[in-house]
Amino acid sequence: MTIAETVHFGRLSLPNSAVRARIAEALFRHAVRTLPVRVTLPGGERLGAGGPEAPVMRIVRPQAFFHRLGVDAKIGFGESYMAGDWTSSQLADVLTPFARRMATLIPKPLQAFRRFVDLRQPSAERNTVDGARANIHRHYDLSNDLFANFLDETMTYSAAWFAPGSTDLAEAQRRKIDGILDYAGVREGSRVLEIGTGWGELSIRAARRGAHITSLTISTEQKALAERRIAEAGLAHLAKVELMDYRDATGTYDAIVSVEMIEAVGKEYWPTYFAALDRLLAPGGRVGLQAITMPHDRLMATSDSYTWIHKYVFPGGQLLSVPAIERHSRLRIAERRSLGLDYAHTLRQWHQRFEANWSTIAAHGFDGTFKRMWEFYLGYCEAGFRSGYLDVWQFGFEKAR
Structure with missing residues (x-):
């Protein structure tokens, strides 16, 4: 259907x-x-x-x-x-x-x-290893061309961090990425793991610091474009992208970074995700995590509900609250900052770009119902951040030596 x-x-x-x-x-x-x-x-x-x-x-x-x-x-x-x-x-x-x-x-x-x-989330959308791949495929593998027509030149699909008085989205995305890399202590020679590749901009910026970064994704479309962008930047000797679930990752890293991937983990697998961070991080290492959050009381009241976002945009997704992050992590939170209003500005720019480029997007086979779906998704999310019902945080975690 x-x-x-x-x-x-x-x-x-x-x-x-x-x-x-x-x-x-x-x-x-x-x-x-x-x-x-x-x-x-x-x-x-x-x-x-x-x-x-x-x-x-x-x-x-x-x-x-x-x-x-x-x-x-x-x-x-x-x-x-x-x-x-x-x-x-x-x-x-x-x-x-x-x-x-x-x-x-x-x-x-x-x-x-x-x-x-309230409808319950379908068991078919559980984030098992196979289920997570299927869920991610339904959104992130829609079309690289679709995302290119509303994202900025960095191809970054997460909250930007605008400098005071600035409206430059690409500049704000690079500022956000630098902020999360700083929280993770990424520098020349660092062994870095990225959980959730996106389309490669974070890997590129980490490699330009002289770090050796391994980035994990379960999206074939993202892997292909990220690898191409890394190669075009001349950084393939420092950055590699692997088609792998975070649960299958091995090795030890000085730094781990993960930007708005945890929302796709699912409540059932939060302990597994945070245990993986602890397992893969070297003593004295740091984690830079960016996560969308909701009020804890609303999380408790609605965490099992099946919503429009689940059905049409992010199957298997579940936002956390700040208390949920604090309770599940074995690592100490050393730093944090909120970017909620920055996300509202980011979403408004995405919406404007989507509308301006609709004729190009439609040429790739997307119809009017899809257009209204995407409009509602972007407007719905912008409203959440503008109202304060949603927030997004950057956390800097550290592991004892």
Whole structure:
């Protein structure tokens, strides 16, 4: 079944869908009545507490919209945007107020029923060695050309770190990478392991410091492009890329770096991931880790839920909280910094580039439903970081000698 077929037919035929839709409509109206947005419906009805300057959410097909919310709000809200049931020219601005009140959009007495209505993550998306490869393939192997058309020249797919007053995305990405390499103490002669290659920019910058770096990826598309970029930079003698799961890694390294890969590990395998860091790191070594986080109470409440992001973007993914990272790691956190607002700026630039280059992206075989899916993904994530519901941290860990 294609993405479009999944969106248009979904699970709208479930029994009692009309009852679910009425309940969903009542909850939605209750949720938006105090939000600083303007919600418009056919016929001129308006909802929300936003004034003339507030961002506008236009519900085009109310019946389909509320049916999808009734089936599963966590998935249906995004599917409705993909299907065109609602739209907005200010997507991240509309979604930010929802994100700010994520924990209270559903009245507290009704939150107790979450376990009866929330879908659970499919067992097929568990991050076993084979499952992780399949999950990564569904996102990162979509097309190198797709990513090249909204990322900057560094091909870096994670939060940038902007210098004060700067809007240069490539410069901010290199600053971020240098920050994580500094946290890991990477210098000339360092033996470095990177878990999660991306498209090679971190390996290139580590090698330019004179370090010997081994980078692990389970994406064939990323490996091919990263190796090509490393070779073109004349650094193949210092940097190598291996198609390998972190669980299979061997050896001892002075430094380990991992940038926004831990979100793909899955809660079940967090202990395995942190044990691998400890096992592979030499005494006195350091780790530079960049991780997206959510509030710990929300992690505890939602960690088993199956969401729109799981279904369409990152199967098997799970964000951590700062306390979860602190509890699972055997290494001491020596340094840390938050880049949450920098991620919001990063995502906005990605969204702008995606829209500007859509005709080129579409030429690679991506359709209008995919376009709306990607718009919602980028806007949804930007709203999360703008609202403070999501954050991203750089951590510097150290191992005792």
